Amino acid sequence: MTSTSKWAVAGPTVEYASCPLGLDVARPRFTWPLVAQEPGRVQTAYQVRVATDAERLSSADVWDSGRVGSSESVLVPYDGPALAPRTRYHWSVRAWDNEGRASEWSTPTWWETGLMEKSQWSASWIAAPESLGTSARLRRGFSVADKQITRARLYITALGLYEVHLNGERVGNDRLAPGWTDYRRRVQYQSHDVTELIGSGANAIGVQLAEGWYAGTVAWYGTRNYGKRPALLAQLEVGYADGTTERYVSDASWTAARGPIVAADLLHGESYDARSETPGWTTASGFDDSDWSPVDVLDTAGTRPGAQVVAQVDAPIRAVRELAAQTVTEPQPGIFVLDLGQNMVGSIRLRVEGPAGTTVTLRYAEVLNPDGTCYTANLRKARATDTYTLRGDGLETYEPRFTFHGFRYVEISGHPGAVPASAVTGVVLQTDAPFALDFATDVPMLNQLHSNIGWGQRGNFLSIPTDTPARDERLGWTGDINVFAPTACSVMESARFLTKWLTDLRDCQTPEGIFPDTAPHLGRVGGAPVGDGVAGWGDAGVTVPWALYQAYGDRRILAESWSSIVRWIDHLRASSRELIRSAAVYGDWLNIDDETPKDVIATAYFAHSADLTARIAEVLGENADPFRELFEDVRHAFRTAYVTEGGRIHGDTQTAYVLALSMDLLAEADRGPAADRLIQLIEARDWHLSTGFLGTPRLLPVLTAAGRTDVAYRLLHQRTFPSWGYPIERGATTMWERWDSIKPDGTFQSEEMNSFNHYAYGSVGEWMYTNIAGIAATAPGFRTLRIRPRPGGEVHETRARFTSPYGPVTTHWTDRDGRFELEVTLAPNTSAEIWLPVRTAAGTRYEGAEYLRPQDGCLVFGAGSGTSRFSCPRGQENSSSARL
Structure with missing residues (x-):
């Protein structure tokens, strides 16, 4: 039959991205959403064509799937010849509907492979001499042949952070690249199309390096956790019309020098002296680098980094929006505080004019003291301070590039004169993945709660899922993402981000199968030894892959995690005593004076992980029987040890009942009485919750499953402590770490642990979107x-x-x-x-x-x-x- 515009392909992607550049996936997967004007349309067949050029798609010189009778349109794998490195592949798809009508071929799109394997690298790791410090600049001039250039690609990464310019132009718009991984194991590289920045004759490339997570401060671990100084790996490839290629790589030909960045630390901030700027240092003409120092080539020095270099999996961090300052106050003479109106993560752009040598100091805070000054005690040892020293030649603009802060308020001191609101713009950073959900009700508090959940995810999804973007921590806590992952997948496309993080998690799994509390992992945290296998934290190695599978239908995520999941289950079995576990160091973290026995939590999670592993085995075609039997045995052990007649559970806490009910640990006869007891406990607290990190995400779903959505709503609408509405009543624009980060009397909770941007309690979003919006998947991926x-x-x-x-x-x-x-x-x-x-x-x-x-x-x-x-x-x- 003839095709019709009423049935069409829209927005095709490869590995969740539109036109991904530098993809190192042997069998990338295609997804093509469909649009139709007529109801009841389903796909009955598809055809994918892949070619080396869009003009060749009709002949499909790489691969033609032929007409495939299938309804699959999400994550359909490429099944053609092996892909070549550094190659752009063009593709198009058409689909047949249930009346036999074929769509038009989709508008041609593409993906491009990266280097794909270690042998394709010819660059060397280089670093500035140690005498130049850790915020050095590296450059190289080079000559390009006088021939027609058809393509130019820059493959680049760093141990630390980098920003690259080519012939005076910024390459790309990524920030904080290459992100945080365990640099002892792997480092991600980025691919850039720089064809328009290269010309025949003299060219120059310049790279600013900074410590980042590699050599800078990480939490309480101090500096130099992976190495002493940043290093660069760069490979520029220029292709010509005659089919030849030239490479310009990081090697001994590069030189290094200090620049205007005096210091740059992710936690403490950046110091910049504009008087030390050297205009033109990334250009080829007229810049004299004769006094620059030769770089150190780490390969020949016998110190070649051992990390595997892999293509970036997650979407890059970028500046996605800007916030204007709303008000300016002067709580103390010469101290100005600007309110951006939103707790955000990123940096600021400062516009200032004054005498040379004037130093302006910028400090950041999430909230204010009663006297209007910035409250920074909760930042602990993080100085969160940037300084800018003026060069004094008119209006100057400064934007820190190698640090980030969590803040709503900016305190400015040392400014030449009063500070206008126009002097500061908030530059919001986030992983540049699309937000997936619009949600609004006629209840303003719930709309603000949804906004707070989204801003909390935006600010904490920076390379890893952090626990707070403000204080001296910013670690990838496994317990937090364990509870938040389902909500995260509703709010924002999180497949790529969490796939990357699961690699970080597997990288730090111990030989005994223990998943640690944080990933990447650097050692002791919270007083617990390395890899303690904490219940509800280590279990993220099972629960997060499962959440991603439920949200996206991605079996590959399960397959990549399968062996690590099995090792974790083996560890749980080995570390239990008659299937009862006690490794629950944190318990129901930050509950409200309602401590659940930690062995109850640990054993419940043991059963839950065994149950999920059985389900994962079924999806992957593995033998699920041993894990199903293990779940039954642990459930029996739980009932024997902790459940008494009438469905009473040891500890008698809200969380104890919530876990037992949501994880299917009770006999059918005990479920009703246990739910009734849960409601009694809620009523006894004047219809307030008492749950912490592990109980809270399951509380409202359990109430709804028990037929008491009315109680769920009653909890959701509460405005008094403890509740989701309580922080909003006090002006919160992100989720708080504690239910009472600001106490009812207006004082602050303990400065030892008090974040105002902490997404864990935002896990209530999953219930809101499922039960208020009413949208829930009944098959993985929302088919x-x-x-x-x-x-x-x-x-x-x-x-x-x-x-x-x-x-x-x-x-x-x-x-x-x-x-x-x-x-x-x-x-x-x-x-x-x-x-x-x-x-x-x-x-x-x-x-x-x-x-x-x-x-x-x-x-x-x-x-x-x-x-x-x-x-x-x-x-x-x-x-x-x-x-x-």
Whole structure:
């Protein structure tokens, strides 16, 4: 049949990215969301073509899949000849729908391989002489042949941080590259297309290095954790029309010198003396580097770094938006405080004019003291201070490049005169992956909570999932991401970021199978020995891959983690006593005076990890029986040791019941009584929670599963301590580490541990998006969904739009004047069950859906792609206090 524009491919990606440059994946996977004007469209077949040039796609000189009868349109693997390094591959796809209609071929797009293997590197690691310090500049002039240039690529990385310029122009817009990995094991390189920056004749490349995580301060571990000084690895390849290629690599021909950066530390800040600038140092003409020092070539010095050099997996860190200062105050003479209105992560851009030698000092804070000065005690040893010394030749602009801060307020001292609000702009950094969810209700507090969750993820997803971007820590705590990963995947495309971090985690797994508390891992943390295998922390090695699989349907993530998961399970078994574990150093971290026995937590998580491992085995085609049997045995041990008649659990805490219920550890007869006891404990605290990091993400889902969504809403809407609304009532724009980082009397919690940007309690987002927006996957990757909004509490209207791997899913519902109205739009190639919160069909109107059955006090409909609309009366039996 003829093709039609009503059925088309939209936004195709390779390995989650549009036009990825420098991909070192042997069999990259294609995803192509589909669009259709007609409802009920599904794919029945596809055809992928790959060529060395867009003009050759019709002949597909690399690979043609042919027509493949399949409904798969997400993460479909390339299955052609082996890919060559440093090659751009163009591709296009078309799809057939369930009426046999073929789409047009998608607009040609591409991906490009990187170097792919160690043998393709001919560059050497180089470093500035130690006498020049750790913030040196490296440069090299080179001559390019007088021939037509067809392509130029720069493959580059550093031990530390780098920023590169070519012929006076900044290369790319990445920040804090190459990111943090265990530099003893691997370092990520970046690929840049620099064709437009190269010309025939004289050229020059210049690289500014800084300590970063490699040689700078990391948490309480001090400096030089991986090495003494930054190093550079760079390979510039210029291709000509005649088919030849020239390489210009980091080697002994480079020179080094000090620059205007006096010091640069991720925790403490950057000091910059503009009087030491040397204009033109990255250009070829007119710059004299005769007094620059020869670099040290680390290979020939016998100190070649042992790290494996791999292509970057996660999206780069970039400046994604800017914030204008809203107010300026002067709490002390000559001390000015600017409020950006949002707790953010990044740096500032300062505009200043004054005499040469004037030093302006910038300090950063998340909150203010009562007197209006910056509160910095919670930063502990992190100085979080930048200084800029003016060169004195008019208006100057300064933006720190090799540090970042978590802050809402900027304190400026030493400024020549009063500071106008226009003097400072906040430059927001984040991993540059797309946000996936728009969510809004008619309850302003819940909208702010959603915003706080997103800003917390934005600020803490910088190369690794950190625990706080402000104080002297910023570690990749496994417990935090264990609880937050499902929410993270709803808010933002997190597949690439967390895939990279799981590699970091596997890199530091011990030979005994122990996953540590943080990754990358540097040693003792929180008083615990290396690799203590803490319950709820080490289990992230199982729970995070599973969360990614649920969100994206990515089996490769499970396969890459499988052997490490099995080793972790072996460790849990070996470190238990009759299947009871006690390795739960942190317990239900930061609970509200409701400490759950740590062996209860550890044994519950042992069972949970065994259960997930059995499920993962089934997905991968491995033998699941041993892990299924282990789960049954640990569950039996848990019941025997901790559960008494009537569903009472040892410790009798909210978290004890939440874990036991959500991890399926109770006999069926005990589930109802245990849920009732949980609600009694909540009521005893005047309808407030007492859970910490491990209990909180599971609390509201357990209440809903028990038929008490009314109690879940009651907790969600609380504004008094402890609750999600309490920080918002006090002006929070990100999630807090503690329920009372600012106490009810206005004083601060302990400065020893008090972050105002800490995403763990943002894990409530998963419940909000599943039950208020009503969007949940019933198959990995959202191929099939359950749309079940649960109206209740103060919420009477909600709009949501979630970008699934298959395309957008939208819901809009209102619950007013005794009537519930719902509109749902599904992407092609997906389907959903849509649950209406009514018990009888009387008065119900619907279109674009098929009635299926009554179930659980609801009417259930089936729908394919397109828009479905529903309208139904809401009687007393369906009120928000009913068990929906």
